Amino acid sequence: MKHIKLLAVLFISAITITSCSDDDPVVINEDEVITTMTIELTPNGGGDKVTLQSKDADGDGPTAPVVTGGTLAANTTYNAVITLLNELESPAENITEEVAEEADEHQFFYSQTGLTSTFTYAGANDSNGNPVGINFTIATGSAGTGTYIVTLRHEPNKGASGVKEGDITNAGGETDIQVSFPITVE
Amino acid sequence: MKSKRIILILLLLLSYSNVKGQNCKHTFSGLVEDFHDKSPIVGATVFIKNQNKYVVTDFQGKFSIPKVCSGKIIVEISHVACDPQTLELNISADIYKIIDLEHHEEELNEVNVKGAIGLKTKTAQETLIKTQTLEKFSGASLGDALKNITGVSSINTGNSIVKPVINGLNGSRVLVSFNNVRLQDQEWGIEHAPNIDVNAAKTISVVKGANALQYGGDAIGGVVIINPVKSVIDKDTLYGKSIISQQTNGRLFSVTTSLNKSYKSGWFVNGQASFKRAGDFEAANYNLSNTGINSKAFTFNIGKKQFEKGFELFYSYLSNEIGILRASHFGNVADLVDAIESPIPLFINDFSYDIDNPKQDVTHHLLKAAYYKRFKGLGKLSLQYDFQFNNRLEFDRRIGDNKNLQAVDLDLTTHNFKSDFQLDSNPNHLYKFGLSALYQDNFPDPITKVRRLIPDYKRFSFGSYAIADFKFDDLVFSAGIRYDLEHIDAKKFYLQTRWDNLNYQNDFSHIIIDPNAPGSQLLTNPKFTYHNVSTSLGLTYNLDAKNSFIVNYGLANRAPNPSELFSDGLHHSAARIEIGDLRMQTETSNRFSASYMYNSDKLNITVEGFYNHIKDFIYIEPTGEETTNRGAFPVWSYKQVNAQLFGVDTNISFQPTNNIVLTNKSSLLKGKDLSGNRPLIDIPPFKTVTSLVFKKENWKNFYASIESEFNAEQNEFPNNNFQAYLPLEDRFVTVDVSTPPSAYHLLNFSTGLDFKLSKTKLNLNFSVDNILNESYRNYLNRLRYFADDLGRNFKIQLKINY
Numbered sequence: 006m007k008h009i010k011l012l013a014v015l016f017i018s019a020i021t022i023t024s025c026s027d028d029d030p031v032v033i034n035e036d037e038v039i040t041t042m043t044i045e046l047t048p049n050g051g052g053d054k055v056t057l058q059s060k061d062a063d064g065d066g067p068t069a070p071v072v073t074g075g076t077l078a079a080n081t082t083y084n085a086v087i088t089l090l091n092e093l094e095s096p097a098e099n100i101t102e103e104v105a106e107e108a109d110e111h112q113f114f115y116s117q118t119g120l121t122s123t124f125t126y127a128g129a130n131d132s133n134g135n136p137v138g139i140n141f142t143i144a145t146g147s148a149g150t151g152t153y154i155v156t157l158r159h160e161p162n163k164g165a166s167g168v169k170e171g172d173i174t175n176a177g178g179e180t181d182i183q184v185s186f187p188i189t190v191e
Numbered sequence: 192m193k194s195k196r197i198i199l200i201l202l203l204l205l206s207y208s209n210v211k212g213q214n215c216k217h218t219f220s221g222l223v224e225d226f227h228d229k230s231p232i233v234g235a236t237v238f239i240k241n242q243n244k245y246v247v248t249d250f251q252g253k254f255s256i257p258k259v260c261s262g263k264i265i266v267e268i269s270h271v272a273c274d275p276q277t278l279e280l281n282i283s284a285d286i287y288k289i290i291d292l293e294h295h296e297e298e299l300n301e302v303n304v305k306g307a308i309g310l311k312t313k314t315a316q317e318t319l320i321k322t323q324t325l326e327k328f329s330g331a332s333l334g335d336a337l338k339n340i341t342g343v344s345s346i347n348t349g350n351s352i353v354k355p356v357i358n359g360l361n362g363s364r365v366l367v368s369f370n371n372v373r374l375q376d377q378e379w380g381i382e383h384a385p386n387i388d389v390n391a392a393k394t395i396s397v398v399k400g401a402n403a404l405q406y407g408g409d410a411i412g413g414v415v416i417i418n419p420v421k422s423v424i425d426k427d428t429l430y431g432k433s434i435i436s437q438q439t440n441g442r443l444f445s446v447t448t449s450l451n452k453s454y455k456s457g458w459f460v461n462g463q464a465s466f467k468r469a470g471d472f473e474a475a476n477y478n479l480s481n482t483g484i485n486s487k488a489f490t491f492n493i494g495k496k497q498f499e500k501g502f503e504l505f506y507s508y509l510s511n512e513i514g515i516l517r518a519s520h521f522g523n524v525a526d527l528v529d530a531i532e533s534p535i536p537l538f539i540n541d542f543s544y545d546i547d548n549p550k551q552d553v554t555h556h557l558l559k560a561a562y563y564k565r566f567k568g569l570g571k572l573s574l575q576y577d578f579q580f581n582n583r584l585e586f587d588r589r590i591g592d593n594k595n596l597q598a599v600d601l602d603l604t605t606h607n608f609k610s611d612f613q614l615d616s617n618p619n620h621l622y623k624f625g626l627s628a629l630y631q632d633n634f635p636d637p638i639t640k641v642r643r644l645i646p647d648y649k650r651f652s653f654g655s656y657a658i659a660d661f662k663f664d665d666l667v668f669s670a671g672i673r674y675d676l677e678h679i680d681a682k683k684f685y686l687q688t689r690w691d692n693l694n695y696q697n698d699f700s701h702i703i704i705d706p707n708a709p710g711s712q713l714l715t716n717p718k719f720t721y722h723n724v725s726t727s728l729g730l731t732y733n734l735d736a737k738n739s740f741i742v743n744y745g746l747a748n749r750a751p752n753p754s755e756l757f758s759d760g761l762h763h764s765a766a767r768i769e770i771g772d773l774r775m776q777t778e779t780s781n782r783f784s785a786s787y788m789y790n791s792d793k794l795n796i797t798v799e800g801f802y803n804h805i806k807d808f809i810y811i812e813p814t815g816e817e818t819t820n821r822g823a824f825p826v827w828s829y830k831q832v833n834a835q836l837f838g839v840d841t842n843i844s845f846q847p848t849n850n851i852v853l854t855n856k857s858s859l860l861k862g863k864d865l866s867g868n869r870p871l872i873d874i875p876p877f878k879t880v881t882s883l884v885f886k887k888e889n890w891k892n893f894y895a896s897i898e899s900e901f902n903a904e905q906n907e908f909p910n911n912n913f914q915a916y917l918p919l920e921d922r923f924v925t926v927d928v929s930t931p932p933s934a935y936h937l938l939n940f941s942t943g944l945d946f947k948l949s950k951t952k953l954n955l956n957f958s959v960d961n962i963l964n965e966s967y968r969n970y971l972n973r974l975r976y977f978a979d980d981l982g983r984n985f986k987i988q989l990k991i992n993y
Contacts, residue, residue, distance in 0.1 A: 029714060030635075030647045031637040032637075033637050034710040035640060036640050037590060037591070039820050059820055062688075063689070066688040067686075067688050068688045069817070070818065095710075103592075118921040154918045154919055159522070159590060179521055180522030180526050180822050182821055182822075183525065183820075183822040185918040
């Protein structure tokens with residue numbers, strides 16, 4: 006009988022301990038999601054700025070990002086700067102800062118289809134002297150239409166052949182963001 | 192001896208004088224009967240020690256001793272099959288006494304069938320793995336040990352996360368009971384292994400199909416019953432065991448030790464602890480980076496066990512830190528294509544014991560308090576309360592301040608109370624009844640800063656069952672029925688876009704409790720109640736001494752689990768978007784099975800067949816892709832179809848001489864989606880394992896065994912390949928997530944010896960797995976896209992019994 010009492014006491018106390026309040030759960034808006042990539046292109050020597058943007062309002066949700074491309078002038082060099090935002094947070098969180106802080110673990114890569122532009126890393130390097138690529142320049146070639154593809158890799162192998170020069174082929178790592186912008190060069 | 196005689200003579204003299212001096216005209220009569228079933232015990236000796244009178248009970252169990260002198264008498268009642276009992280009585284008149292003897296020494300909850308000691312069921316397809324076999328898996332996992340049973344395979348995430356698959360079914364469909372406690376862990380995903388240390392088990396039995404209704408009604412796949420070491424009753428004893436294992440692959444070291452102490456009074460205490468540490472495992476040609484494991488576990492058990500009543504307190508702790516192959520972590524579909532196309536993993540580092548992200552860190556606490564009491568002529572009542580706390584942390588490769596922060600943090604707290612009553616007064620008619628009530632709370636900690644894949648929920652369940660076993664001469668018949676009520680009350684945030692995408696706006700608008708949560712989210716309160724009925728009918732028929740049959744039918748209903756209902760979003764550790772469905776219905780399985788067994792001195796054959804029709808079978812498979820800023824991700828959705836599973840398992844062992852045993856275990860399984868008329872995903876291919884064992888008891892129990900394991904290629908699989916656009920290469924590719932890997936054949940060897948050192952017994956085993964260092968991939972390994980399975984492995988194990 007004694008044992009039954011012991012069991013009962015254990016049971017009741019355990020239930021009381023864990024009968025937690027009925028509060029609603031705390032909402033989570035992920036802070037590593039990149040909802041928005043904006044690239045501002047400022048032509049060397051003056052002219053209109055061009056803004057490329059990919060905005061994914063629901064992050065990892067079902068709605069695909071809205072991508073806005075741009076029209077660039079032929080044979081012109083643009084200074085480009087990338088801004089990554091998480092607009093699920095309020096105010097929006099600037100993820101570019103995190104990338105800059107962990108510069109040695111991140112690198113942007115640029116490539117194109119159908120066009121003949123030249124991309125060059127600019128701005129600060131990481132602590133090993135390797136490029137990060139938040140800032141870069143684009144030298145457009147002749148007129149045409151195509152895409153610019155911007156990829157951010159997390160933990161790429163920056164020492165692998167060609168990676169420092171911006172070739173993604175041997176970079177490895179994981180893709181943090183990858184956007185294709187439709188571009189017209191005229 | 193001499194002193195005894197003197198006492199005897201003295202006693203005789205004393206009694207003689209008593210006869211003279213006292214009134215010796217009383218009659219002591221009575222009945223000796225079985226404690227359980229009140230049946231008379233024939234031929235029991237009733238001995239009045241201090242008057243040196245004895246008689247033997249007659250065919251009715253009755254006895255009568257005339258001319259008993261008044262005063263105190265000491266009576267000893269004994270029978271060959273019983274524990275002796277001593278009574279002290281004061282005689283002043285004629286006396287009639289009913290004496291109950293404990294006619295069975297073994298615990299009655301372990302219902303034993305002739306030749307099948309330890310099995311929990313009599314009429315189900317059940318297989319038992321004994322301690323000796325389990326010990327070989329001291330350094331491995333529960334899932335690995337279970338694969339010893341025909342019809343049991345595993346679904347893996349690498350080689351340390353091993354989930355048992357019984358006749359093609361896994362996860363929530365396989366119930367794991369540890370020391371009579373149903374394991375409540377977050378069992379739903381492929382990468383969630385059961386939280387059990389195989390070293391804590393003395394025996395494990397697997398019941399295929401839901402024929403162990405006592406444990407639950409939803410075990411469509413089967414029940415794994417794990418029994419820890421049971422203490423010896425009524426003996427003063429102390430014994431223990433240690434096993435030390437070392438293996439080359441992963442440079443694994445494991446040690447497990449247990450100690451048991453029991454007293455004649457019934458008190459017992461025992462404890463067991465295990466530690467396992469491995470670094471990166473190796474495939475045939477390369478290192479599998481970040482696949483180490485760090486595991487700690489212990490159990491502690493104390494109680495008092497007497498025949499009539501007893502109680503027990505049991506605590507078990509398990510902590511597993513498991514690395515997940517670094518190369519299996521990728522960013523988007525383009526990365527996945529690279530990984531699939533690459534013949535070797537994209538990350539290969541040198542060996543290390545370090546466990547880096549991605550990894551899992553799972554902790555499981557189990558506390559049980561149990562009490563039992565037997566009632567004369569009736570049966571046994573058992574009461575049990577158990578508490579479980581499971582904390583699951585999954586670490587991802589994250590950036591910034593969250594680098595070392597877990598991406599999944601689930602706390603599952605469960606209280607369970609159950610009572611069982613067993614009517615065993617008639618050994619040929621056994622009845623069991625039980626009730627259980629459960630309260631469970633799942634708390635996904637927002638600390639992760641990652642949207643919850645599994646929401647907050649509370650679950651209540653109530654179950655009741657009745658089982659009857661009838662035994663006739665050559666026939667055992669059992670029938671059972673169970674009812675389960677399950678209620679789940681969840682609080683979940685949905686992205687507005689996901690909500691609309693799943694078309695919930697019409698059907699589920701009433702569950703929205705906050706339509707304006709930050710980040711365009713909805714807070715909802717889904718509540719579901721399920722009523723499930725399960726039944727089983729089984730028949731065992733012994734044709735003659737060598738041939739027997741088992742036929743069985745089981746109806747099982749399983750309510751959808753939280754992952755099937757609620758999964759929503761990017762599962763980082765799998766880099767896939769997983770989508771559950773609130774519309775999921777209970778799945779219903781109708782399983783027919785039949786087994787034929789032939790047992791002779793030299794040859795043992797078991798052939799088991801089953802057909803399982805599952806209505807509204809829930810499973811997850813790739814259904815396309817979704818694009819985010821990170822790129823495209825494969826989408827895996829839970830689906831519900833009518834399905835059938837059909838399989839044959841055979842187990843043959845042939846012993847031409849005392850020294851040689853040849854065995855073969857084979858399993859063939861077919862799974863089909865009847866709604867879509869296509870094969871089911873993740874069905875294990877044909878497998879056959881043949882082994883040749885040579886043993887010689889005279890040579891210190893020497894044995895040597897060579898084993899050949901053949902896994903065929905799965906040629907029936909659904910084509911879930913999808914097209915993905917690779918922006919960098921400006922082309923579409925087919926992402927082949929469907930094609931199973933090729934067939935493979937492995938050779939394994941093991942050998943061992945026993946040594947006796949006074950009171951200690953030493954056992955030394957040596958084995959080699961994958962002798963030929965074969966490169967292979969297993970269809971049911973989630974990491975098969977990224978790397979090969981384990982290469983050659985030398986193992987040495989030392990076992991000490993004391």
